[in-house]
Amino acid sequence: MKLSIGAMAEPGSTRTNKTGSWRTFKPIINVEACIGCGTCSMFCPEGTICKVADKYAIDYDYCKGCGICAHECPVKAIEMVLEGE
C-alpha cells in the first residue's frame, strides 16, 4: 500500500491480515440451540460474529479462537472443537 506524508492508512485495512490462522480451537454454533440473543457477537474481540437471518454466524477468516463466545453463550450453543478435527 502507498502511504502519503504523515503515514495515513486506509480505514479498516487490517482486514488484509487474516487472523483465522492463529486459531487452535474453532467455535461451532449449534443453530438449533441458538436463541439469537447476540451475546457472542457483543463480546467477540474481533467483531467476527454477525447476525444472519435471526441466528448468528462466525467469520472464520478472522476468528482467533479465544472462546469467549462459547464461554458466555447463555444456552451453551457454541462448542470449541480442536482445529482440523
Added chain:
Amino acid sequence: MQEELFAPGHRGCAGCGAAIAARLILKGSGKDVIIVSPTGCLEVVSSPYPESAWKVPWIHSLFENAAAVASGVEVALKSLGRKDEAKVIAIGGDGATIDIGIGALSGMLERGHDVTYICYDNEAYMNTGIQRSSSTPYGASTTTSPAGKVSFGENRPKKNLPAIAAAHGIPYVATASIAYPKDVIKKVKKAISIEGPKYLQIHAPCCTGWGFDGSKTIEIGRLAVETGLFPIYESTEGKVTSVKKVKRKPVEEYLKAQRRFKHLFESEGGEGELKKIQDIADANAKQFGLDL
C-alpha cells in the same frame, strides 16, 4: 445491522479486553467521531504499519499528550465552524492516562474542552511487557512489582483517577466494565451528548498480563465488579448520581482466577494480604453503597 467500525485483522491477543472496549465505544459513538489514541496496546494492535483497524478518523499522538491533541482537534473544529460534524473522543490505556498523560488530561478537563476522554483500564503497561502502572491494584505481581520472598507484588493502592477527574467539577465522570456491554454503550452515548469535558474509565481485563485463559475475559471483568473491587458508577459535577449495585462475592473468587495474584494463595503471610484486599472492596462498598 450496525456497521462494524473496528475492523478485524487487528493484532490483539485472542480474548483481548481492550479490543472489546474499542468495539463497544464505537457502537456507542457511531461513525461521526474523531478518535485520538496515545501510545499503548490498543494503538499498537490497531495500527500495525501500514494498516489500520479504525473505520473512523483516527490519529495517534505521543504517549503523554492524547488529551492535548484531542483539545486541539476540538478547537480546530470550532474555529472552522465544523463542530457539528464530529465528536472528539480520546481513547487511552491506564499507562497513558493515569500515569504519563495525567498532566495533559487535567489541563483538558480544566480548560473545559468538549472532549470525551475514555481510559480502557487493564491495570499495567501490557504491550511493553506487563510493567506496573499507578492503576495496578494492590497485591498484583507485574514484571516491575514482582512477587517473591520479600514482596507480595504491587505495594501501593490503585490510583483513583475517576475521583481526580470528578474533582475538576466536570459535567460527567463514569466508570464501566466490558462485562456489561449495554452499560458501556449507554455511557458513551450519554457522555458524547453532554457539552464539555467528560471522563469515562472502562475496566478491560487483559488475559496475557493478568494470567487467565482468553475465554474468561468477560467472566473476570464481571468478578471485578461483583467483588466490589471495581465499582461502577456515574457522577455529575463531582456528585455520584448512579451506582451499579451487586450481590457481593468474596474477593478471593476474583483473585484466585488470575496468575498475577497467585502468590497471595501460596506464600506465607498471603492471608493477611487477602484481608487487606477484602478491606479495599469493603471500603468501596461502603463509599458507593454497592451492596444490594
